[in-house]
Amino acid sequence: MKHLPKIVSIFLLFIGSALAQQEKGIIGNNNWLSSWTEFRPDLVEYNEANEILTGIISTDTKLLKRNTYMLLGDVFVTDGAVLTIEPGTVIIGDFKTKGSLTITKGATIIANGLETDPIIFTSNRSVKKAGDWGGIIILGDAPINTYGNGALTGYNFATDASIDISYGGENIESNAGILRYVRIEYAGKRTRDGDNFNALLLAGVGTETTIDNVMVSYSAGNSFDVYGGELYLEKLVSYKSNRIDYNLNYGTQCNLFNSLAVRSSYVSSSKGSRCLNIASYDKGEDVSFVKQETAVTALNLTLVNVSDDLDYEIKLNLVKEAVFIGNDASLSMKESVISGFSPAVLIDNSVRVNNENLKKIIFQKMYFNNCNGNIFKEYNNNNEDLENWYGNSSFFNVYSKGLDSETFIDIKNENRLDFRLRINKILASNID
Incomplete structure (x- = not known):
């Protein structure tokens, strides 16, 4: 019996470790991807459109599930109108006119689908491809960091001068x-x-806006763009985007929680693609440095590059970094998984590696798996300082090399994909 306290301690340590490891990456007692997502949208057929949406919607409008709607050209919801979309409604973007939907500043979209009856925006082509139609743009009057209190969307719309396509202001909510x-x-x-x-642009959107359980598949542009504003995003999925999965810029104060990005080397754009891009500007002369820089808190993300031959793809230079952090921006990323990238993280060359900046770039309780290098500064192959810093035991980061099939519960069966971690595999990584 003299060994009983030691046995109990080991048992409690094991249980504690198992519970702690369940917190890494996307979480949930059940697989929250299993009911409303669709990883083979090319196999799903929808009814032909029987209603057209075009031009300006300036009065409150409701889209009904019994109809199928087509976005013909650039569609704008204006003048404080509310566009309500019933659960299960299908909206098709027209290929020829590159249909798009813009919710202008002061207008509102209520697309409150159900887990069993999601709202679908998709292509009208028989053989669907990335870039078949435009996307969804939502504009608000929350703060951004550009000069003045407003900016334009930058999509070069051919619009009537009466349509306000600006965003930004002083309304955090x-x-x-x-x-x-x-x-x-x-x-x-x-x-x-x-x-x-980009599939979904949230520009100047504030805290009272609700964005959760949104899936973007096969976008030719970025999947999720967030410009300025202050918002909480939860249970988002970006699947095989050509460009950036989550692009957060222009002073946004954003919390991104329990979300997934799945990349494939063979559908990534040569113009630059990564899972998470954190920046405060594209050009420094466009922003005011007395305003807030971009600050992102990312918790329980899973960023994975799915590959049958990762080493070969790395040799062909098809695999890039998962996370890029620009100058004058901050990221706190915790309890997340980065798997199958080269490297895991890249920090802009202009960022000085010192205590002040490292306090703004936090990686803690992370699981880095099967990456060709972990955290580097751009154009610098010597990352010894960064490895020593983030490899310190106080950050509780885990480094492993493991096959996807051994790391995640099930990423082969597209009918029930499950990107949660296999607990036994992660425990073994800690012991090695």
């Missing part, structure tokens, strides 16, 4: 409505200036 249980498929069509629409 700006309420643009609800997006819940919504799927956005095959968005990101090229714009007239040669860039791409």
